């Protein structure tokens with residue numbers, strides 16, 4: 001496997017002048033078939049990585065759009081196993097896939113089995129938003145053992161002395177939550193985000209990605225040069241709700257990344 | 259042991275393998291602050307003095323220990339006593355916790371308070387302390403609970419709280435809690451979240467226990483003052499588990515005292531329509547804590563059912579999970595229809611209308627009384643009064 005080589009995510013997300021874009025979709029939203037289709041199209045749309053959500057009944061960190069997508073996916077019978085299949089089918093397109101889910105589905109599936117099967121499916125990394133660094137083991141150990149990157153989050157409320165700890169636990173990239181709050185498109189990026197990103201950049205050599213609330217060209221323009229990548233979630237899920245596949249939005253947003 | 263069985267690394271705030279802080283990073287510094295603040299306040303004589311004053315004059319403590327003589331006779335002669343938390347101001351033990359946490363919010367300089375509520379008792383308690391201390395109050399409540407506990411919705415509004423209807427998921431306590439946590443993630447800098455039970459991430463289970471243990475501390479002393487002896491059995495209902503932990507804590511080291519926690523069996527454990535997480539669940543993470551849960555094989559939280567809104571929750575406090583596993587407390591479940599019958603019995607025989615939640619405990623006390631026979635000694639935590647449940651009782 002990829003032991004000791006630079007991670008695929010690290011390579012894919014490191015900005016080289018431009019700003020990289022990461023898209024988010026929910027496995028099984030609006031159906032399993034359609035989420036695979038959308039994932040494959042997004043994979044070829046110029047994004048640097050794709051986050052695939054595994055639905056959870058109680059998504060603490062998500063706003064209404066992603067919560068709703070998760071409920072639809074669950075109603076249509078999406079499971080952890082099904083989401084791993086979605087990931088596998090999308091990953092064959094060559095785009096690095098990051099799974100995003102909550103800790104309980106991982107525990108219920110068995111973290112060891114989850115890590116092994118995710119690696120088998122060609123997944124590059126995992127983000128668990130309700131797993132702070134204090135609670136990371138032993139789940140993170142299983143992910144590491146399967147050569148999966150474990151991405152931890154920094155929030156606007158994270159004290160500076162904690163940022164370094166989070167960076168040293170992370171691999172692949174650092175996920176910087178831009179808002180004090182839950183996922184969902186916002187009109188404006190909050191004040192202080194540039195300072196937060198600068199602080200994180202100072203404490204890591206990993207790529208830094210910002211997410212939560214990012215949906216517009218002007219957001220990306222404001223972020224370009226200050227970090228490596230931006231994650232667009234709710235805005236894409238919203239397009240998928242309206243029968244789109246998110247690629248039009250990605251193309252639009254990519255213009256602001258260069 | 260499979261790797262899913264336990265997350266056993268030692269950190270503060272775990273009861274054995276249970277507890278922890280499974281929350282978004284955004285909340286971690288607030289939880290740290292809360293933990294520090296609570297430990298500081300707990301050790302501060304001034305804070306304790308203030309709390310004691312409010313307990314006396316505002317809550318109405320100590321609450322009485324009451325000999326339920328006609329019920330005792332009905333159940334065959336075992337002596338049954340009630341710890342009368344129904345006589346707390348606002349009608350349930352929930353105010354013990356809300357008063358303490360409101361004082362803490364003031365100490366932290368947070369002017370806005372949020373809460374979740376199921377039966378509405380915790381919502382009313384929180385709205386009450388917010389009125390008393392001049393804090394802004396928002397309470398999250400599921401649509402279904404707003405219907406079956408409509409009187410409490412009206413009380414909260416009169417007290418000046420904003421009641422936010424939660425329409426997602428099961429529209430009950432679980433979803434109200436999820437929504438409250440989302441609010442907290444968003445407004446954490448200005449807002450204190452008063453969780454209503456011994457659930458949620460550390461330090462909540464510990465802090466709420468510390469604030470509720472007054473129930474058992476008083477009851478143990480009152481009980482001993484009767485004839486110098488302890489009860490054989492202490493019984494309490496378990497939703498999230500705060501009244502039960504509140505009364506059990508004082509008796510944990512009394513190894514001759516059997517402790518029994520009563521969950522909601524709803525329409526029967528086998529029907530799947532129940533809320534008995536300790537009796538029928540598996541460990542997992544809900545609302546920031548690792549404990550027993552009702553979940554499917556994929557870790558999705560299941561829909562629960564109980565006639566009693568306060569017990570209608572798929573999780574339970576992590577300390578209960580620990581006490582279950584070390585077999586210090588025995589957990590059982592009582593069905594809707596038995597709780598309703600106990601409600602009626604207690605109302606008729608004692609002139610005390612219990613809430614449907616402790617009616618589950620009263621039913622169990624009856625079963626235990628038959629085992630113990632004359633001369634047995636049972637203490638029941640009567641966690642709240644039943645006015646709020648009139649509609650459910652009429653419909654039941």
Ligand SMILES: Cc1ncc(COP(=O)(O)O)c(C=O)c1O
Pocket residue numbers: 350351352376377378379380454455456495496497498499500501502567568569613615616641642643
């Ligand atoms: C009277 C009463 N008893 C018990 C409960 C259950 O909560 P806990 O298990 O935290 O005591 C409630 C909850 O609303 C309640 O109102």
